[in-house]
């Protein structure tokens with residue numbers, strides 16, 4: 202059976218860099234989706250992530266079904282809550298917020314998700330999720346009531362990421378937060394990458410092609426961008442295949 206995770210591993214072994222466009226079901230209007238997807242399909246995007254911190258029930262399923270009409274790219278859930286889980290997607294990032302000490306986001310919501318997941322044929326990818334300080338408070342910080350890891354504490358960030366891998370997480374995601382003032386610092390990406398054997402995702406605050414390429418050059422295997430496309434779809438033109 203086709204697996205989104207094994208495809209990610211194969212791409213990395215072929216030294217291909219991956220780009221996920223994040224679609225927030227609360228912000229994307231269904232009627233605007235077709236034009237957005239047309240541009241996305243002509244770009245270097247390899248994945249579509251769907252999720253948000255505060256999404257109405259069923260909005261996720263609706264938008265995933267609609268996205269699927271327009272693309273063959275894998276659609277991966279990046280959920281802020283259990284209600285965002287749907288088997289209409291190809292895979293689910295089963296995110297544990299390992300940078301924080303809120304048990305609800307470390308394991309609590311995951312337990313609540315199991316009764317749903319048990320009945321769904323949905324690929325589940327355990328993912329260690331680290332919120333990194335970016336210069337302002339982000340929605341993730343507010344919603345999860347956890348503090349981001351300070352960027353001066355590089356060793357602690359590296360050790361947290363590695364702890365996630367040692368716990369069996371198959372992806373590590375360094376998150377500056379949606380609309381971050383500053384993306385995750387490049388040296389942090391580089392140090393974390395050197396320590397990990399699992400793929401590294403980086404997102405939050407990346408708005409230019411240069412920042413995207415820098416993130417790749419310093420070790421990101423997959424970069425997630427949302428706000429820059431929401432603000433201006435012309436950004437797709439800079440990222441044409």
Ligand code: 1GP
Pocket residue numbers: 223376377378379380381403404405406407425426427428429
């Ligand atoms: C947020 O990492 C993603 O969870 C993307 O962030 O919206 O800032 O691109 P941006």
